[in-house]
Amino acid sequence: MAIMEDHLFAPGHTACSGCGQALAVRLVLRAAGSNVIIANATGCLEIFSSNYPYSSWEVPWIHSLFENTAAVASGIEAALRITGRLGNTKVIAQGGDGGTADIGFGSLSGMLERGHDVLYVCYDNEAYMNTGIQRSGLTPYAASTTTSPAGKQSWGKPQGKKDMVGLALAHGAPYVATASVGYPHDLDRKVKRALEITGPKYLQIHCPCPLGWRHDTSLTIEIAKLAVQSGLFPLLEFRDGELVQAHKISRPRPVEEYLRPQGRFAHLFAGEAGQEQIAAIQQIAERNIARYGLRRQERTAAKVPATAGEVTTEEKAARDRERVFTAAELAGFDGREGRPAYLAYQGLVYDVSGSSLWPDGDHQGMHQAGEDLTAAMADAGHGDEILAQFPVVGRLARDI
Ligand SMILES: Cc1ncc(C[n+]2csc(CCOP(=O)(O)OP(=O)(O)O)c2C)c(N)n1
Numbered sequence: 388m389a390i391m392e393d394h395l396f397a398p399g400h401t402a403c404s405g406c407g408q409a410l411a412v413r414l415v416l417r418a419a420g421s422n423v424i425i426a427n428a429t430g431c432l433e434i435f436s437s438n439y440p441y442s443s444w445e446v447p448w449i450h451s452l453f454e455n456t457a458a459v460a461s462g463i464e465a466a467l468r469i470t471g472r473l474g475n476t477k478v479i480a481q482g483g484d485g486g487t488a489d490i491g492f493g494s495l496s497g498m499l500e501r502g503h504d505v506l507y508v509c510y511d512n513e514a515y516m517n518t519g520i521q522r523s524g525l526t527p528y529a530a531s532t533t534t535s536p537a538g539k540q541s542w543g544k545p546q547g548k549k550d551m552v553g554l555a556l557a558h559g560a561p562y563v564a565t566a567s568v569g570y571p572h573d574l575d576r577k578v579k580r581a582l583e584i585t586g587p588k589y590l591q592i593h594c595p596c597p598l599g600w601r602h603d604t605s606l607t608i609e610i611a612k613l614a615v616q617s618g619l620f621p622l623l624e625f626r627d628g629e630l631v632q633a634h635k636i637s638r639p640r641p642v643e644e645y646l647r648p649q650g651r652f653a654h655l656f657a658g659e660a661g662q663e664q665i666a667a668i669q670q671i672a673e674r675n676i677a678r679y680g681l682r683r684q685e686r687t688a689a690k691v692p693a694t695a696g697e698v699t700t701e702e703k704a705a706r707d708r709e710r711v712f713t714a715a716e717l718a719g720f721d722g723r724e725g726r727p728a729y730l731a732y733q734g735l736v737y738d739v740s741g742s743s744l745w746p747d748g749d750h751q752g753m754h755q756a757g758e759d760l761t762a763a764m765a766d767a768g769h770g771d772e773i774l775a776q777f778p779v780v781g782r783l784a785r786d787i
């Protein structure tokens with residue numbers, strides 16, 4: 388797909404087949420561009436990308452300790468600032484979930500609190516993978532790892548994921564977001580947006596790890612999507628502490644669909660007793676859905692009793708779906724200045740107003756709302772898949 392064309396992160400590294408983190412870092416670099424300096428914590432990413440004498444990094448990159456990645460990046464930022472080169476050159480600090488939420492948390496906290504102009508990226512594969520799958524503060528409830536093994540006495544990790552988003556927000560960071568390799572366009576947009584903002588930024592990317600999660604290597608993207616669609620890993624975006632975007636879910640998928648393909652949760656399906664644990668995980672998803680308002684409101688409003696001659700809201704909604712838009716009319720629904728965002732695809736008009744993919748009407752400056760995207764999306768390979776999530780509000784008038 389077009390989004391993967393650039394190779395600032397070169398192939399030839401030694402990540403496992405299907406590694407979500409390797410995919411995520413390519414997307415981050417492609418979005419960031421070449422004018423970046425990266426400080427990288429110890430972990431899988433550092434190991435598989437820099438086997439001496441080889442390196443996958445086509446940008447300046449330094450390997451730091453687990454503990455001090457954010458401090459190293461803070462120093463780089465300060466040097467660029469003092470020499471007048473900050474702004475043009477961006478600074479990124481990055482690490483795994485262990486390096487971020489546990490061992491490097493002190494230096495991350497310092498970086499956020501001092502207000503350095505750095506984007507911190509956490510590649511969240513939910514355990515210390517490089518050293519053999521030990522549980523971290525971001526390992527989810529009931530996952531079996533080598534230090535939270537499921538067995539007769541245990542259902543896996545007894546605690547849930549640490550709220551790193553909440554912790555970053557508590558530092559007053561102007562940009563805090565989550566992303567997933569299952570949603571590359573959303574990820575791309577968030578990296579670009581973060582780098583436009585001055586000050587400390589925190590981005591946590593959900594990255595399935597076939598080795599540690601024990602799923603088939605071909606399922607990485609599917610599993611990443613299920614985490615989002617079940618509500619277990621919400622895609623969020625905060626500006627100055629306010630939630631400005633949350634990826635909406637029309638019909639949340641049961642958490643079971645996400646858990647079942649993963650060996651780290653296999654013990655939950657071994658007998659009746661596991662059902663209680665699955666129900667507890669479903670509760671976590673429900674809490675996320677309620678807390679962040681993830682459920683997409685169905686367009687058909689509650690039925691209002693009609694008196695003779697009156698039109699019910701359901702009838703009106705059905706009529707709206709029959710509406711025929713001319714190209715000029717469609718152009719008015721461009722998603723700007725509070726207007727709804729509609730777009731046409733293969734003759735149907737979709738309402739994408741609630742989408743995090745079309746903020747302010749622009750989808751990464753490529754697919755704009757208010758337009759017929761049939762031709763533009765012909766090569767994208769994702770038209771149906773993306774648009775099927777949105778309500779149809781009418782049809783596009785045929786050219787006469
Ligand atoms: C202070 C310190 N403790 C432990 C290690 C050993 N170690 C190296 S990589 C690693 C795991 C990294 O886990 P994470 O940060 O989650 O990244 P991942 O490998 O999962 O991408 C550990 C524990 C170390 N290098 N330094």
Ligand code: SF4
Nearest residue numbers: 402403406431596598
């Ligand atoms: S262990 Fe997991 S994170 Fe590490 S390279 Fe393999 S798939 Fe990627």
